[in-house]
Amino acid sequence: MTVNDICQALERYTLPLMQTQAIATEPVTAEASGNQSAKLVLAYSGGVDSECLAYGLSLFAQKNPHIPCLLVHVHHGLSANADTWIEHCISQATKYQLPIQIERVNLTKAPRKSLEAIAREARYNVFKKYLNPSDILLTAHHQDDQLETLLLALKRGQGPKGLAAMGVIQPFNQHSWIVRPLLDVSKGQIESFAASVELKHIEDESNQDEQFDRNFLRQDIIPRLKQRWPSIAVTASRSANLCAQQQQVIEQEVNNRLPAFIDDSGAGHYSAFKLLELREQSTQWQSLLLRGYIQSQGFNLPSQSQLEQVLEQVLYAADDAKVDVHCGDYSIKRFAGKAYIVPAIKLAELAKDQKLITDKLVNFVTKPQSELISGDLFELQSSELPSSELISTEAGINRLKVNVVTDGVRLRLPNVEQVSVVFGAKGSTRCQPHFRDKGRELKKIWQELAVPPWIRSQIPLVFYNDNLVAAVGLWVDKRYLAKQQTLGFVFTS
Incomplete structure (x- = not known):
């Protein structure tokens, strides 16, 4: 191996990505990337592997001066020599004529998590800070690292995805890439090269x-x-490459089949996983499709034992059983023949969100009628909600709108009634949704609309005095509809 080999590997794997801007599954336009050139970010520890890659990157940067390059060194605070390593990295970066960023992290031990995993997670969180859409993260993983990864996957009992180990080019952090240009190079070759150039x-x-x-x-x-x-x-x-090929075929087929099992029609804009259809599949496909659904919703996969527990409970538990399987930072629940992914809720933050919604919504609805005109709009954006992802995931409320209009299904303006907004009301509360001929208890309406129990307390309910007059995004009480061409409120989420 020579420095030209490293430089050529960098060009072979990075230039096509940067030229096509083919980031993940969606191209990034010049406008989206701020008209800035994509850059290469090297995870630079200063060890022999990353040192060789930095040495080659310096040549690459000279040949391609239009491509920004950056070294990022993470100080974990675990070694007494860590400050000395920073000095080394800064000195070497100066020789390579490459810019460098030093980042210090504090590691906090967590139950059932090794220090290796915690340090790795901290490093990659740092790297993400420096990656814009279309940027490329370079790591100096080599052939022996690949063997280690494969053996660890075997030790953990992983399937084809884990046994696929590391790819030379893989999507990373949504719209960026991770490239491992030395993955086909042995540790011995790297050490020989470092010795030959007295690195x-x-x-x-x-x-x-x-x-x-x-x-x-x-x-x-x-x-x-x-x-x-x-x-x-x-x-x-x-073997890892063969597993990667097989995993790619599996994922393509799962992606082809998965839409038939996802129901996005539920109240509140949340998605559900159809269990009746899943029961008709083979055991193998049940597991693959559930995995695909969990990943499609942006959650980490549970362990194999957890996955088996989820399938057993959601598919075969008694119909009236309360299914709630905890999988780290989320749970999988079942309701009305469907499975739902529910993230863990931080109640204090959720209460703040609900108070913010309540206060702003009441302030708008109780404005003097003389100040309201057709076309007025109140809009609460997700950016105004400190933990809006909790609400948006559970109840679909990441944007709350109230329009003032003179036609369509709308809530009449209050007539000296006290307006309040609450989250969660007694199931015995009676109301008459605009689409029903008779009134019903709230708990019956929730069931009729197939709103899961854990979602119900997340939907804003509007009261005039003690009367429930609207559920945001779902219905307006028929007795409180605006008549003829008078002004009224339309709530959407």
Whole structure:
């Protein structure tokens, strides 16, 4: 391996991405990217692997001066030598004529999470800060790292997706990419190159600590495997590529089938997963489709045991059973033959959101009638809600609108009545939605509209005095409809 090989690998993998702007599944226009050139961001630890890549990136930058390049070094605070490593990285960046950013992170231990995983998560959160749409994150993972990743996936009992390990090019952080130009290069080749050019690099003493799984594999297991099978890193990489190909086919087929199982017609704009249709599928497809649904909604996948528990409960528990399976920061619940993903709620933040909605909504609805004209609009944007993602995910309220109009289904203006907005009312509260001939209890209306129990307390209810007159986004009480061409309120969410 030579520096030209590194430079050519960078050009081979990054230039086509930057030229086509093919970020994830959606192209990024010049307007969306602010007319700025996409940049390369190198995760730069100063170890031999990233040092070699930084050395090659310096040549790449000279040949492609129009492409911005940046080194980012993360100070974890775990080693007494960390400050010395910063000095090294800044010194080397100066030699390479590449800009560098130093970021310090504080690591907090978490239950059931290794220090390795916590440090890695902290690093990648830092890198995300420097990535704009179309930017590329470079890492110096190599062939032996791929073997480690594959072995760890086997240890965790992962399927084809985990066994696919790392790809040379993968989507990262929505509209950016991660590129690993050295993934086909062995650790031995990297070390030989570093020695041939007398490249200075740091040695992290924690790499010798075998309490960490990767170090245990690196120091003890992989050398023995290579002694018996010298080409095992190459053949393992081939297996990972085959798994990646198979996983890609699986994901394409899941994406083709999944829309038939998702119901977006529910009140409040939340999606649900159809269980009656899922029961008709084979056990294998039940698992794959549920996984696909969870990922499509932007949540992390549960463990295999959790997934099996979810399937068992949502598909086969008694109809009147309360199904609520916790999966980290969300739960999967069942209602009326459908499954729902419900994020964990921070009640204090949710209460603040509801008070904000209540105050602003009441202030608008109780404006003097002389100040209201047809076409007036009150709009509460999601940016005004501190934890709006909680509300928007559960009840579809990430934008609340009230229009003043003179036609259509609308709530009449209050006649000296006291206006209030509440979240959650007694099920015995009676009202008559505009689409019904007779009044019913609120709990019956919720059931009629198939609104899940955990959503009901998230929907703003408008009262005139003690009478429920409207449920935002759902109905207006028939007795309180505006008549003829008089002004009225239309609530949408």
